[in-house]
Amino acid sequence: MKAVVLAAGKGTRLQPLTNDKPKALVEVDGRPILEHCLDSLYELDAEEFVLVVGHRKEQIIGHFGDEYRGVPITYAHQREALGLAHAVLTAEEHVDDDFMLMLGDNVFNANLDEVVARQHEDHADAAFLVEEVPWEEASRYGVCVTNDDGDILEVVEKPDEPESNLVMTGFYTFSPAIFHACRLVQASDRGEYELPDAIDLLIHSGRTISAVPAEGWRVDVGYPEDRARAERLVRAERGELGIDELDAAEQAELSSVTSAEDGD
Template sequence: MKAVVLAAGKGTRLRPLTDDKPKGMVEVNGKPIITHCLEQLRDLGADEFVVVVGYLKEKIISHYGDEFEGIPITYAHQREQKGLAHALLTVEEYIDDDFMLILGDNIFRANLQDVVRRQREDRADAAFLVEEVPWEEASRYGVCDTNKYGEIVDVVEKPEDPPSNLVMTGFYTFSPAIFHACHLVQPSNRGEYEISDAVDLLIKSGRTIDAIRIDGWRTDIGYPEDRDEAERKLQAAEEGVTDDVSAADEEEATAESGSE
């Protein structure tokens, strides 16, 4: 299965980290975010990478060249950053079957394999990794609504009044049907061609999109503090520290406090 990495962004909110490099080349725990993405896609069985580049694209191209650990890389150029649906159309000519899509500013340690497996079962036209976030944060993301079968029935991009707190995380699988939907998308109020609008068109055309709830964690590297948080989590994982351990420590502390 081919894998697409969207890495054309400027990362203005990450400045000064992005003053001289594109967002995807910001290092997290000693290596660029894109490298983290490529490693995970490799482990998921990707047989070809298609990387969408834009801002300071030569930094990415010169760093990775035409392959990553023996897996070929093709580059697609998004000349203007006009939204994720617009970015996706730059890879249309390279995709002829189901594919993985990852946003090149996300760090995952989660059940991505479950999303790929669901796509390969041929019961869904697309599958998304989703997670619940605090309600006050939901307006930062594409917000999903699901039915009792776990299928996505509505998606709204960055709504002022979110209908739920279940959001898309930045890892998807699609069939090529997504490209036709992207061609039909009109600019949003933000002036961008939103992936959520393309997904909504798929849903209205009767396509099935499954929501796979996250088991693990992910960090969207939008601000310098997000980079720091991702580093802390990765280092904790390397040292074998888990949230379960933290929870156990808290329970022990609570028990000791109650016995005093």
């Protein structure tokens, strides 16, 4: 499968870290966030990286060139910051089959392979990794509304009053049907074309959507404190930080990785 990575963001909330670089090149543990993304996708046997770039795109192109770890890179230019659904559409001409999608501001150590497997096994039009977050943080994400059986009925992008604390994590697989859905999306109150709205259209049109509960950890690097948290987790996995140097939530995330690996 090809892997599309959305890396066009400015990272306004990450200032001053983004004063002289795009969000995707902010370093976590001495390496750009985008490198962490590409490493995760490389482990999933991505056959090509399609990087959607925009703000300071020349810095990203200059850093990565035309390949990463032997996997070719194609660049798609999002000329205006009009939302994730709009960003996905900029990659359409480079994708002709099922593909992986990752938001380029996330650092993962999670069961991404299960999402890819679910896409194939269910012949789904979309599969994505979901996790529960503290209720006060849910409005930062695409929120999944479920029924009593846990089936996803609706997804809502950054709601003011979330109906659920189950959110999408920034890793998905899609069939090309997502492109048609993205074209049908109307601009939100924020003036953007939201990816959760496109997924919601797939759900309501009867398409097969699979959700995979996250095991492990991921950090959405939206603020400087998120970057610091990602660095602590990466360093702890290498044994450079003791478990007692992490907070309770971070300890639980590392434990879930260990449990998942033991289950394998």
